[in-house]
Amino acid sequence: MTSYDIAVIGGTGPQGRGLAYRWARHGHRVVLGSRSAERAAEAAAEIAARVPDGSVSGLGNADAAAGADVVVLAVPYDGHDDLVASLAGQLAGKTVISCVNPLGFDKQGPYGLDVPGGSAAETAAALVPSARVVGAFHHVSAPSLWSDAEYLDHEDVLVCGDDAEAKAVAVELARAVTSRDGVDAGRLRIARQLEPWTAVLISINKRYKIRSGTRISGL
């Protein structure tokens, strides 16, 4: 298995921190990015305490992205476009994995937001045309990622993208989460379905008091 240099932008949030923990635990070198390098370093120290032989550190977002082969966008949708635009230089030419879920919440529960560019992943691709953007890792719950479980093997990571090599990276990085390759779900525009699917899972979680996940049957 290839070992990657991964920057997790938004690495102090629950989703980013959880993914970073999984990747550090399974032999990848991870740098957490945050607006605050200090907060990034604190979150990295939390992970390092759980993965003593792992390689994990924290930096400001731009510095984190600059040194990585693979940049993971694990940021809230609110502010996403400005952040991606501000990192265009660091993202250029790289494999960029968007886990962004553009969701709203009201008294009826979670719902998918209308995204002018179709999806957060497509928006990132439009903002940084040379980046090789894929969408993946939208659905695994943050507490499950942060748990002690060796693998979250009851779930699948769905991957979409228009660049076959970048997609293959995300497919491989899924192994650290689920123990299996990610599932190639198609072209980048499929992110329009993958991103708001998280609203379905949160809605189920609320009704059944569980942490639901998605498994693709028939594979």
Add this chain to the structure above:
Amino acid sequence: MTSYDIAVIGGTGPQGRGLAYRWARHGHRVVLGSRSAERAAEAAAEIAARVPDGSVSGLGNADAAAGADVVVLAVPYDGHDDLVASLAGQLAGKTVISCVNPLGFDKQGPYGLDVPGGSAAETAAALVPSARVVGAFHHVSAPSLWSDAEYLDHEDVLVCGDDAEAKAVAVELARAVTSRDGVDAGRLRIARQLEPWTAVLISINKRYKIRSGTRISGL
């Protein structure tokens, strides 16, 4: 288990015929509806040949809907709104289950169509305000439904709706398909996610040469 009188509008299509077969096989009384009563009767005879002790017949759409407690909309999205409007009298006050998938296809594969009312299910609810509309049964593949398998127990049926009683009917009717209750996925607007999710499954089917399905883990 309650035994229902179910009309399957679009019952000569692969999805409708497959669902009708499952329900007939598990003790419900099913009437297939079609624009052509003759074609409906032919499809009903096909099912009856496979379920000799089942109750299954075929009628024109309006007659089928008029006699049922539960009306299942298993029609193509193209023409959906006009058809639902034409059946408003027969659907009024009833439990209406929409399995409609508003999908387009181009050289990149399947994609979710922009639906002015948000989703086909919400559109049906707007067209017939007294109908108790739920969305369900979008994802199970037609060949799997029509197969000999006793149950498709590797998949889940996701159900959404704003009327608790109608939703409970769809949850119960899922048992004939998966052997388990359907999963309550939330309010009717969640159909905006459930309907185009079928594009993800078709996209996976094309890549892996399988019949994929969706299973919710953690339940």
